[in-house]
Amino acid sequence: MSELLRIDALDVAYASRKGLSPALRGVSFALGAEKVGIVGESGSGKSTTGRAILRLLPRAAKMTAKTLTFQEVDLAAASEREMRRIRGARISMILQDPKYALNPLKTVGAQITESWKIHHPATSRAELRDRALDMLEKVKIRNPSRVHDLFPHEVSGGMGQRVMIAMMMVPEPRLIIADEPTSALDVTVRRSVLDTLAELVEERGAGLIFISHDLPLVARFCDRIVVMYAGRIVEEIAASDLKDACHPYTQGLLASLPPLDRQLERLSVPVRDPAWLTGPVYRNGAAA
Ligand code: ATP
Ligand code: MG
Numbered sequence: 001m002s003e004l005l006r007i008d009a010l011d012v013a014y015a016s017r018k019g020l021s022p023a024l025r026g027v028s029f030a031l032g033a034e035k036v037g038i039v040g041e042s043g044s045g046k047s048t049t050g051r052a053i054l055r056l057l058p059r060a061a062k063m064t065a066k067t068l069t070f071q072e073v074d075l076a077a078a079s080e081r082e083m084r085r086i087r088g089a090r091i092s093m094i095l096q097d098p099k100y101a102l103n104p105l106k107t108v109g110a111q112i113t114e115s116w117k118i119h120h121p122a123t124s125r126a127e128l129r130d131r132a133l134d135m136l137e138k139v140k141i142r143n144p145s146r147v148h149d150l151f152p153h154e155v156s157g158g159m160g161q162r163v164m165i166a167m168m169m170v171p172e173p174r175l176i177i178a179d180e181p182t183s184a185l186d187v188t189v190r191r192s193v194l195d196t197l198a199e200l201v202e203e204r205g206a207g208l209i210f211i212s213h214d215l216p217l218v219a220r221f222c223d224r225i226v227v228m229y230a231g232r233i234v235e236e237i238a239a240s241d242l243k244d245a246c247h248p249y250t251q252g253l254l255a256s257l258p259p260l261d262r263q264l265e266r267l268s269v270p271v272r273d274p275a276w277l278t279g280p281v282y283r284n285g286a287a288a
Contacts, residue, residue, distance in 0.1 A: 006067050040229055055075060140192075
């Protein structure tokens, strides 16, 4: 499997009145055409990692990395112009809520082929429509020709997320970063939307970074799991080996999962330990 992305010693700090507060500390991982899940509690740095890859951090953020390469392009050194060519076309990001990402004034169909139109301005209207309908079918929208002409407020949350996936897949990105893409959906819709995303990613031989709080969901959809705690990766493990996780934080996350017959209020919360801020990192079942 050829490597798509390599991150080595990525540090990000956000500037505030109190000075710089670190958000990522020495984040390192690599990814090929595979599905990697990033899990960790709120504030652990999952979204910051996704945004750093696309260089979409706010101005107040300071980023340094020993290596940040995507298909041989040095993302840390790329010009803003080069980054604009990469964003959306070679690396796409799907965000949590389609309401904010879709343009309320344009039909679903027009939005799906927008990026295609930019890169292929001579495409006829009929061909654009065919492309959009084809994509809507690929993301398993039931009545593509009806949905093609709807506006975003006329589609459900699950359909909106499928439209976002369709939009993002049109330029055939090599890497997709999905940040909590389905957390607003109910459980069954979430699973079926993610099944569709996983199928498309596999079919295209792309890479996926799937960011979520939901460890069982990540384990179901991803090949590998990266566990973050306080801006560090504390464990990286194959999803199939998750039950043998070494880090106490990962073990705590696993232990806190509700067995189906248990009430939510009886959940135990994973313990925290200051030693995890500097302690060992486990990769594939051994301290690295
Ligand atoms: P969540 O699960 O809640 O989405 P996360 O793991 O995605 O959390 P990040 O959003 O990456 O966490 O945040 C990591 C740290 O960086 C947090 O301490 C957060 O407060 C801080 N942070 C994130 N964005 C900013 C920002 N724009 N300005 C200042 N600090 C920020
Ligand atoms: Mg986040």
